[in-house]
Amino acid sequence: MERKNLWAPWRIGYIQGLGTGPNAADDNKIAPSEDSGCFICHNLKHPEDDDKNLVLWRTDNHLAILNRYPYNNGHLLIAPVRHIPDLSDVSDEELLEMTKLIRESQRALSLAIKPHGFNVGMNFGRCGGAGLPGHLHVHVVPRWDGDTNFMHVCSDTDVISQSLTELLGLLKQVSKEQNLPAL
Structure with a gap:
């Protein structure tokens, strides 16, 4: 079987930006630090901007964005909520809640946009593919049969069929109707 590459060129601007700016030295450690541009920590500090920051849920221990x-x-x-880089730093309580939020995310997404499946995963460290290596997070990615199309193959362009603000509104509506997250 021929080995193929998975290209995500839309991420390069974000990744290249991590090593720039006044706090660039932090990128050589576990970047970015809580104080040097971690968007998750920024979102935590600004609940008044949840819609603008695409925050779906806040719990005592987590954000869903x-x-x-x-x-x-x-x-x-x-x-x-804690700025930690690795699963070894997660408490049992945080790990349980994170797992429940993955389940509740699948439930909300299934009701709202009816995917055929999901990918759930984590990337640790830059070499592991993490674009934000300092703040642990889980990716919950809805999938549909045949969701790789000619746009992606021919022009390195993904077609996202719904605006993020429209989707956020739909997920908030489903969450309210279904009392999600039900932890």
Whole structure:
């Protein structure tokens, strides 16, 4: 079988930007730090901007956020409130709640946009593919049969069929109707 590459060129601007700016030195550690541009920590500090920041849910220990650079329509990020880089730093309570939020995310997305399946995953460290290596998060990515189309193959362009703000509104509506997240 021929080995193929998975290209995600839309992420390069974000990744290249991590090593720039006044706090660039932090990128050589576990970047970005809580104080140097971690968008999850920023979102935590600004609940008044939840809609603008695409925050779906807040719990005592986690945020559920629509990915601003989605791999597919409905791509959610589940992140602990604490700025931690690795699963070994997660408490049992946080791990249980994170798992429940993955389940509730699948439920909300299934009701709202009816995907045929899901990818759920985590990337640790830059070499592991993490665009935000300092703040642990789980990707919940809805999938549909045949969701790789000619646009992606021919022009390195993904077609996302719904605006993020429209999808956020739909997911909030479904969440309210279904009392989600039901932890």
